[in-house]
Structures are given as C-alpha cells and as structure tokens.
Amino acid sequence: MEPDVVEAELVLPTHLSFKRIQMYEKYPKGQARNRHWKHLKQIIQAENYQNYPPDEPNYVNIESPPSMHPCKRICDITGFEAPYYDPRTNLRYANTDVFKIIRSLPNEYVQRYLATRNAQVVLR
Amino acid sequence: MALWEFSNYAFSLHQCHSFRKFSVNLITILFSSTTPIVIDNGASYFRIGWAGETDPRIIFRNIVQRPRHKTTGETVTIVGDHDPALLRYFDCTRSGPRSAFDSNVVYQFEIMEYILDFGFDRMGANESQIDHPVLITECVCNPVQSRSKMAELLFETYGVPSVAFGVDAAFSYKYNQQLGVCDKDGLAICPGFTTTHVIPFIDGEPVYKGCCRTNIGGFHVTDYMKQLLSLKYPYHMARFTWEKVEDLKMEHCYIAPDYTSEARLFQRGAKEAEDKSRCWQLPWIPPPTEEPPSEEEIARKAAIREKQGQRLREMAEAKRSSRINELENELRGLEFLSQQLAQVQENAVPSFLSETGYGSKQEIESARMKVTQSLRKAKGEPKSEQSENEKADPSTSEKFSLTNIPDDMLTPEQLIEKKKQLSLKSMSEGRQRSKQKRYEEELERERKQQLEEEKRLENPVLYLEQLHTRYKDLSEKVEQRKRLKTNGGHTNGNNLSGGVGRGERLNAAQRERMRLLTTAAFDRGKGEDTFGARDEDWQLYKLMSKDNDDDDEGPDEDEAELARIISRLQDLDQTFVHKTETVTVQTSEVPRVRPLTKEDFQIVLGVERFRCPEILFNPNWIGVDQVGLDEMAGVSIRRLPYRDQALDERLTSSILMTGGSSLFSGMSERLEAGIRMIRPCGSPIRIVKALDPVLDAWRGAAAFASTTQFQTQTFSKLDYDEKGEDWLRSYQLRYTL
Incomplete structure (x- = not known):
C-alpha cells in the first residue's frame, strides 16, 4: 500500500477491535457477490401491511396521493411552457424552433428525453 | 451573462481524519x-x-466503494468520499460507489456494517x-x-x-x-435526499397518521440536472459526474417564484434572463493559430530548398558525367575493336571475335551505334530528326535497293532481304506521314490561335463572354456525360470499390451488361431457341463482353476543348475559377473543418437553474405521480384524524422547513405562495427555515x-x-x- 494511502487511512482495516464478529468471520469467502438483500419492494411485501388496521400509519399508506392540480406541461427540450405535443415522438414542445430540433433528433435522444419523465418506450 | 469560474469539486469532509487520535483518549x-x-x-x-x-464528530457520504488495489490486487473497502487523487492506486472500474439505501430504507446491511465500522473507528473506538x-x-x-x-x-x-x-x-x-x-403545533416539511416528508406536530409530538411522503428529493434534482445537461451537451457528457452536478445544483439552482413567468422570461430572451444565466467555461485551449510565416522564415525555407535543389542538381550532374565517361570509354573500346578487326585477316576473324564476345562485325557496329546514341542522349544533344532524315534520305535508295527490283531477278536470300526492306520502308514512310500530319495540325492550331487573338483584340469583352458561354456549355455537357457514366455512383464515391454487388454501384454500361447477362441467363424455355439465327444476335456477345467499357477511352474531344478553354480563361480572366472543383471541395470540407471555439466549451445554465428543483413541486415532470411540496402540506393536514379550524391555523402558522433540499433559495417564498393557494383565504401562514x-x-x-x-x-x-x-x-x- 502506498504511503499516502496509509497516511490518509483511506482503507478500512479488516480487523476492528470493537467488533464482536469481524467481517471476515461473517463472510469467510470474502464478500459474497450475489448475496441477496431484499429490496424495498420485497421488504414491503413481506411486511404484510394488509393484515394491519388501515388507519395505522405504515410505510406504504403514508405515501402522498396524486396531485389534484392540472399538470403543468413543459417543453421536454427547453423547459418552456409547452402548448404542443408531437404525436410522432411523444415529446412536448414550445414552438416551431424546438419542433425542428425534435424532428431532427435521433431516436435514441428522443427516448432519453422521454426517459427523464419516465415515458420512454420500454421493450419487455 | 455572468461568467463563473467554477471551483473544482472540493472535499468538504476531511475533518474525520483529524479527530481520530485526539478522540482515542476522550x-x-x-x-x-x-x-x-x-x-x-x-x-x-x-x-x-x-x-x-x-456538532457531530464525523460526517461522511453514506457510500462504500470496494475497489481492487492496482498493484497488490486485493479488494479493499473505502467508505465515504475521498480525494480522487488517492484513488488513483485503485481500480474503481468494476464497482462504483454503493449505498445501503433503497429509497430511504436501509436494506443492504453488509454495506451498512462497513459504514458503521468506519464511523465507530473514526470515533476512536x-x-x-x-x-x-x-x-x-x-x-x-x-x-x-x-x-x-x-x-x-x-x-x-x-x-x-x-x-x-x-x-x-x-x-x-x-x-x-x-x-x-417553531411552535409545539406545526408542520415539518422535510425535503431530503431521496424522499420528502411532511409531518404534522401536535403538542410537540409527531402525528404519523397525518404524515405523507413523496418519493422525490435532492437526488432526483441532481439526476434530472445531470440528464438534462448531458442531453444538451452530448460532447461534454463525461464532465457531468454526479459530484460535479451536485455542486452545480447547490451553487446555482433556485426555485422560481412562478415557474411559468420565469420560463417566459427566458423564452423571450429578456435582459433579466441573460443576467440569470450562468456560464461554466470548461478548460479550453485554443488550437494553435497558424500565423503566416515571417519574412525570415520564408527566406530560410527558400534557402534550404535552394540548397537541397542544388545538391540534387549536383548529384544528377555527377551521375550524368560519369555515365558519359563510361559510354565514351565503351565507344572508344568498340572503335578500337573495329579498327583492329579491319586489320585482322579474313580467316582469323571468328577466332578474334570469340575472344571479344561479339558474334560478328555487324554486331559490333550495332553496339557502337547504340552507344553513340545513348551518349548523345546523355549529353543532352537532341537527336535531331531533321538531320536523321537528311541522313536517311540519301541512303534511302541505297537502303531499300532491292525494293524496286522484280522478284524473279533475285536469289532466295535476296528475296528475304527484299521483304525486310519493304516492311522497313513502309514503316519509315508511315512515320514520315504522321510527322507531316502533326506538323499540319500544329500549323492549323497556330492559325486558330491567331484568329482568336485577332477576335480578342477586336472586341475583348465580347470575346470573353463568348468564351464563358462556351465554357458553360461544355462543362455542362461533360458533367452530364460523367453523371451518365457513373449514374449516381458519383455521389457516394464508391466508384473505386470495384463495383460488384448492388446495382447502384455500377455505372450505366456495367449495369447494361448485367441486364443483358441476366436476361440471357433466364431467357430459356420459351418455345424454340432461335438464338443465332440472325446475325444481329451475335452482337450480344460483343455488348456483353467486358471490353465494351468505354472507361479507358481517355479524354474525349469535349474534354480537351474544355481544358483548352479553361486554360485560356485562366489566362485572360483573373477572377475565373473552375467551378466543378471548388464546389465539391466546399461542400465536403466546410462542416468538418469548423474549428472548435471557446463557446463550444461553455456550459450555459439557464432554465435548468430553476427547472431542476421545480420537480420538488411538480414530481410528475420526472414521472412520479404524487403531489408536490406545497400540496403535501394540505394533504398532511387533511389526513389528521382530529382537527378543527383553530388547529389548522396553528399548524399553518408554524411550518418548519428542514432537510438538505430546503436550502434552495426562493424555497420559502414559493412554498408560502403554494400553501396560500390551497388554504382558505385569510388563514395565517408562517414558514420558517430551520436554523x-x-x-x-x-x-x-x-x-x-x-x-x-x-x-x-x-x-x-x-x-x-x-x-x-x-x-x-x-x-x-x-x-x-
């Protein structure tokens, strides 16, 4: 290990006196590459919130509802107010100049713009 | 537009190192x-x-990296953010920084353990x-x-x-x-890193029944900005690292009091918008400008060129003189040989010749002739045809002495000799004739030139005009011919590729041949085969054959004429430029050659400055279908199980903003405006920012x-x-x- 790395104490020591079980004892073969930790979705599913009274707050039911206000539509490219919508690319646009840009965009970029608002075409 | 020099990403959190030894005792x-x-x-x-x-003793980014050490190859654990200079010893390509969080819930406890290890270790445990x-x-x-x-x-x-x-x-x-x-009754609005919470407090206790969460936070703002910038500046995509964009966000983003009107300001290109734009100048080194070389430089280069030319000339001269020397020696030797041969007796000739390596006297003679000729050439004397001719003329009768004698008067050897002489004679005559023709052509051309010169002198303007029109006609004609020949292949430049495969790559003649071949191949079984019955049928083979290509025809008359006119025009008219060349050059060169300027390395933050944090108020802009910050307050109040107007008013008159994403400037004003819209008219609204x-x-x-x-x-x-x-x-x- 290089001296400046040691000096900065960059690397976490493998043995720490204050631990009852060391990392290498827990994972003797090094870090298990595919050790599965439940993702949030799975955790929520395992919580079985449906078995509890609905008025009791839990991680799922405290989520906010969809907005009641009409959605403000903005141009995907410029961020200006977007009165128009291009049916071919599904992008919203502010004016003719932006429309020209949209029509000259390669599909990859169109999809990336759509992906910013999670509206891209997903192939399954 | 304000020009900002952005500082490099600074690592703010290095205090963790200094505390360690100190706190061991503590x-x-x-x-x-x-x-x-x-x-x-x-x-x-x-x-x-x-x-x-x-204050907390240690603060670090809640991430873990497990790169491999480059020299030893061992996998190490690095917690938090560090000076990237130190990371150069590690191979970070395989594993990026990882977090223990999925949204705002810890799920990866292995990573959590590393983080706790690091935290406790730096606390001095x-x-x-x-x-x-x-x-x-x-x-x-x-x-x-x-x-x-x-x-x-x-x-x-x-x-x-x-x-x-x-x-x-x-x-x-x-x-x-x-x-x-803030008061004991109130709302805590907490836009965090991955989520935003609103928690109502009643009597100093949080009421989770009334709380709500929108899955949007500072992370999304930075990510949105990163995406927008890399879409706007695809060439600089590598510049927009997560850390850099995070910095940009913290330094430049603000929340517009009213998004629509602010955006309109930018759309109009108003002065205020100009002032509000930020410009990040990426490091840019202007390409070395090619200054016209100075006088000395030119002189120096010319001198060098001159010197080199001199040397080459000298070398060529030396070579020539040595060759002349050589040839002269050879000639002398041959002359000496023939002299000696003359002195040698008739019957001793073969034995004498066998020593020298020559077969006969004629051979020596022809060798001598050859050497003389090459010597003359080496000396640069033009082998003047006139003299040759003159020399030849008197000898003609002698040379072709046998041609005029009838066959029956000659011996068989003489007959053979006569045939030889006949062919030689016809050849020399042909040469003579062609020379004559060339001479006449020369005369004709001179005459034409003279004529044109006269015309020009008569009316120079008219003459030039005529020349121009003629040029135009001809160039069009030639152009069209070329187009026909290549037929579209000209545009894609595939003429050189051999032209097999798709039809478009072939020129017209080649295509015709292909057509003939295919029709010939498939024209079968339709009744009686009458091919070959007529003589014209056999023409087909001629058309099919490869030699039919007129590619190697060479420049035809029109082209020659065009070339002549071009050269003439270039002589007479300084402004004249041969069109076809320049046009093609311009179209292909211009877009590539445009040099990159300083402006190409500027990242302009205009609408992005307030567009990105705006997603906290409009989460559906990034596809999260939930209420934004301002509406959340209303949702939260509505969710409370027991409420009256007094409580509502108490809640709204003590709204606390906390969490990292509430640091955007303009946040409280915007929030107040938003909450005022959803609350009944006249309700007290007080928004405070956490200390x-x-x-x-x-x-x-x-x-x-x-x-x-x-x-x-x-x-x-x-x-x-x-x-x-x-x-x-x-x-x-x-x-x-």
Whole structure:
C-alpha cells in the first residue's frame, strides 16, 4: 500500500477491535457477490401491511396521493411552457424552433428525453 | 451573462481524519459508558458524534466503494468520499460507489456494517465493544424488517448495550422548537435526499397518521440536472459526474417564484434572463493559430530548398558525367575493336571475335551505334530528326535497293532481304506521314490561335463572354456525360470499390451488361431457341463482353476543348475559377473543418437553474405521480384524524422547513405562495427555515440523547429478544421528555 494511502487511512482495516464478529468471520469467502438483500419492494411485501388496521400509519399508506392540480406541461427540450405535443415522438414542445430540433433528433435522444419523465418506450 | 469560474469539486469532509487520535483518549476519559453515541443515518450523509455536543464528530457520504488495489490486487473497502487523487492506486472500474439505501430504507446491511465500522473507528473506538447506547435515525414508518436488522447488527456485531430509533425530521423540529423557531403545533416539511416528508406536530409530538411522503428529493434534482445537461451537451457528457452536478445544483439552482413567468422570461430572451444565466467555461485551449510565416522564415525555407535543389542538381550532374565517361570509354573500346578487326585477316576473324564476345562485325557496329546514341542522349544533344532524315534520305535508295527490283531477278536470300526492306520502308514512310500530319495540325492550331487573338483584340469583352458561354456549355455537357457514366455512383464515391454487388454501384454500361447477362441467363424455355439465327444476335456477345467499357477511352474531344478553354480563361480572366472543383471541395470540407471555439466549451445554465428543483413541486415532470411540496402540506393536514379550524391555523402558522433540499433559495417564498393557494383565504401562514436544515436533525438527536430520560426510550438486546418483532413494529420514540 502506498504511503499516502496509509497516511490518509483511506482503507478500512479488516480487523476492528470493537467488533464482536469481524467481517471476515461473517463472510469467510470474502464478500459474497450475489448475496441477496431484499429490496424495498420485497421488504414491503413481506411486511404484510394488509393484515394491519388501515388507519395505522405504515410505510406504504403514508405515501402522498396524486396531485389534484392540472399538470403543468413543459417543453421536454427547453423547459418552456409547452402548448404542443408531437404525436410522432411523444415529446412536448414550445414552438416551431424546438419542433425542428425534435424532428431532427435521433431516436435514441428522443427516448432519453422521454426517459427523464419516465415515458420512454420500454421493450419487455 | 455572468461568467463563473467554477471551483473544482472540493472535499468538504476531511475533518474525520483529524479527530481520530485526539478522540482515542476522550472515549476513555471524558465519555463514560453511559454517554450515548448519536448517529444521523441519512441517505446522503452519515453523521456520528457524542450526545450533548453541538456538532457531530464525523460526517461522511453514506457510500462504500470496494475497489481492487492496482498493484497488490486485493479488494479493499473505502467508505465515504475521498480525494480522487488517492484513488488513483485503485481500480474503481468494476464497482462504483454503493449505498445501503433503497429509497430511504436501509436494506443492504453488509454495506451498512462497513459504514458503521468506519464511523465507530473514526470515533476512536478501541475497546472490545461499543459500550455506549446508540441513538440512530431512520425514516418515518421504517419497515420493521429494516429496523430489526439494524438492531441486530448493533447488538450482535458491536455489542451495543441499548438502542433507540428516531425520525430525523422530528428531531430537527424539536430542536428548532426548543430554540423558539417553531411552535409545539406545526408542520415539518422535510425535503431530503431521496424522499420528502411532511409531518404534522401536535403538542410537540409527531402525528404519523397525518404524515405523507413523496418519493422525490435532492437526488432526483441532481439526476434530472445531470440528464438534462448531458442531453444538451452530448460532447461534454463525461464532465457531468454526479459530484460535479451536485455542486452545480447547490451553487446555482433556485426555485422560481412562478415557474411559468420565469420560463417566459427566458423564452423571450429578456435582459433579466441573460443576467440569470450562468456560464461554466470548461478548460479550453485554443488550437494553435497558424500565423503566416515571417519574412525570415520564408527566406530560410527558400534557402534550404535552394540548397537541397542544388545538391540534387549536383548529384544528377555527377551521375550524368560519369555515365558519359563510361559510354565514351565503351565507344572508344568498340572503335578500337573495329579498327583492329579491319586489320585482322579474313580467316582469323571468328577466332578474334570469340575472344571479344561479339558474334560478328555487324554486331559490333550495332553496339557502337547504340552507344553513340545513348551518349548523345546523355549529353543532352537532341537527336535531331531533321538531320536523321537528311541522313536517311540519301541512303534511302541505297537502303531499300532491292525494293524496286522484280522478284524473279533475285536469289532466295535476296528475296528475304527484299521483304525486310519493304516492311522497313513502309514503316519509315508511315512515320514520315504522321510527322507531316502533326506538323499540319500544329500549323492549323497556330492559325486558330491567331484568329482568336485577332477576335480578342477586336472586341475583348465580347470575346470573353463568348468564351464563358462556351465554357458553360461544355462543362455542362461533360458533367452530364460523367453523371451518365457513373449514374449516381458519383455521389457516394464508391466508384473505386470495384463495383460488384448492388446495382447502384455500377455505372450505366456495367449495369447494361448485367441486364443483358441476366436476361440471357433466364431467357430459356420459351418455345424454340432461335438464338443465332440472325446475325444481329451475335452482337450480344460483343455488348456483353467486358471490353465494351468505354472507361479507358481517355479524354474525349469535349474534354480537351474544355481544358483548352479553361486554360485560356485562366489566362485572360483573373477572377475565373473552375467551378466543378471548388464546389465539391466546399461542400465536403466546410462542416468538418469548423474549428472548435471557446463557446463550444461553455456550459450555459439557464432554465435548468430553476427547472431542476421545480420537480420538488411538480414530481410528475420526472414521472412520479404524487403531489408536490406545497400540496403535501394540505394533504398532511387533511389526513389528521382530529382537527378543527383553530388547529389548522396553528399548524399553518408554524411550518418548519428542514432537510438538505430546503436550502434552495426562493424555497420559502414559493412554498408560502403554494400553501396560500390551497388554504382558505385569510388563514395565517408562517414558514420558517430551520436554523441549519442539514445538521439540525443530528443536533436535535444529540440534545435528546443527552437528557436523563433518554434511557427510558432505549431498548436492550434482552428486551428485543423477549418482546420480539411485533413489539419492535409498534416501537415509537417519545420526543417530548
């Protein structure tokens, strides 16, 4: 290990006196590459919130509802107010100049713009 | 437009190193085992310190990297953010920074363990276990699975005696309430890193029934900005690292009082918009401008060229003289040989010749002739045809002496000789004739030129005009011919590729041949085969054959004429430029050659400055179909189980903004405007910002943990094992002690 790395104490020591079980004892073969930790979705599913009274707050039911206000539509490219919508690319646009840009965009970029608002075409 | 020099990404959090050795003693001397350790485990930053202190001891980014050391190859663990200069010893390509969080819930406890290891280590823990109660923050309504795993980790791995869980936003609210910033009834609006919470407080206690969460936060703002910038400047995509964009966001983003009108300002290109734009100049080195070389330079280069030319000339001269010498020697030798041969007696000739290597006298003679000729050539004397002719003329009759004698008067040898002479004669005559023709052509051309010159002198303008029109006609004609020949292949430049394969690559003639071949191949079985009955049929083979290509025809008359006119025009008219060349050059060169300017390396932040944080108010802009910050307040109040107007008013008159994303300037004004819209007219609205939206959660927790009643809120491993998970689910801290 290089001296400046040691000096900065960059690397976490493998043995720490204050631990009852060391990392290498827990994972003797090094870090298990595919050790599965439940993702949030799975955790929520395992919580079985449906078995509890609905008025009791839990991680799922405290989520906010969809907005009641009409959605403000903005141009995907410029961020200006977007009165128009291009049916071919599904992008919203502010004016003719932006429309020209949209029509000259390669599909990859169109999809990336759509992906910013999670509206891209997903192939399954 | 204000021009900003952005500072490099600065690593703000290096204090962790300095504390270590110092606190090794503290842990044993100052802090007894009853002093709790307080951890604010946020999705972006991990803050750890001692209860009762005003600031956390150590703050670092809540990420872990496990790169491989480049030389030794061992996998190491690096927690938090570090100077990238130190990371150059590690191969970070395989594993990026990883977080223990999924949204705002800890799920990866392996990573969490590394982070806790690092935190405790930097706190100076050096005993066999962490013998201090731990207060750690979690999200609102943390799933019990995550909570129990965290408790297990703390109990089993670190030997922590007791643990308490609390909510960061609640600690922040309580802290500010104690300092008189907000009241005991109120709302805490906490836009965090991955989520935004609104928690109503009644009598100083959070009411989770009324709380709501929108899954949007500072992370999304930065990510949105990163995406927008890399879409806007695809060439500089590599510049927009997560850290850099985070910096840009913190330095330049603001929340517009009214998005639509602000955007319109930019759309109009108003002066204010110009002022509000920020420009980030990327490092850019102007390409070396090619200055016209100075006089000296030109002179020096010319001198060098001259010298080189001189040397070449000298070399050529030396070579020539040596060759002349050689040839002269040879000639002399041959002359000497023939002289000697003349002296040698007739019968001794063969034996004499066998020594020299020549077969006969004629051979020596012809060799001598050859040498003389090449000598003449080497000396640069033109082998003047006139003289040759003159020389030839008198000898003609002698040379072709046999041609005029009838065959029957000759011997067989003489007959052969006569045939030879006949062919030679016809050849020389042909040569003569062609020479004559050339001479005549020359004369004709001169005559034409003279004529044209006369015309030009007569009326120069008219003449030039005529020339131009003629040029135009001809060039068009030639152009068309060329087009026909290549037929579209000209544009894609595939003429050189051999022209097999698709039809478009072939020129017209080749295509015709292809057509003929295919028709010939498939024209079968239709009745009687009459091919070959007529003579024209056989023409087909001629058409099919490859030699039919007129490619090697060479420049035809029109082209020659065109070339002549071009040269003439170039002589007469200085402004004349041959069109076809220049046009093609321009179209192909211009777009490529445009040099990159300083402007190409500028990142302009205009609408992005307020567009990105605007997603906190309009989450559906990034596809999250939930209410934004302002509406959340209304949702939260509506969700409260018991409420009256007085309570509503009390709540709205004490709204506290905390959490990292509330640092955007313009936040409170915008929030006030938004909440005023959804509340009844005339209701009191007071929005306050937390004293320190980032650190108040830790401070509140530290203050909470330092009270004597804190012990009543913790639970030990024994409690946990006895009461089980169900109890842990309903575990809830009481913030008012």
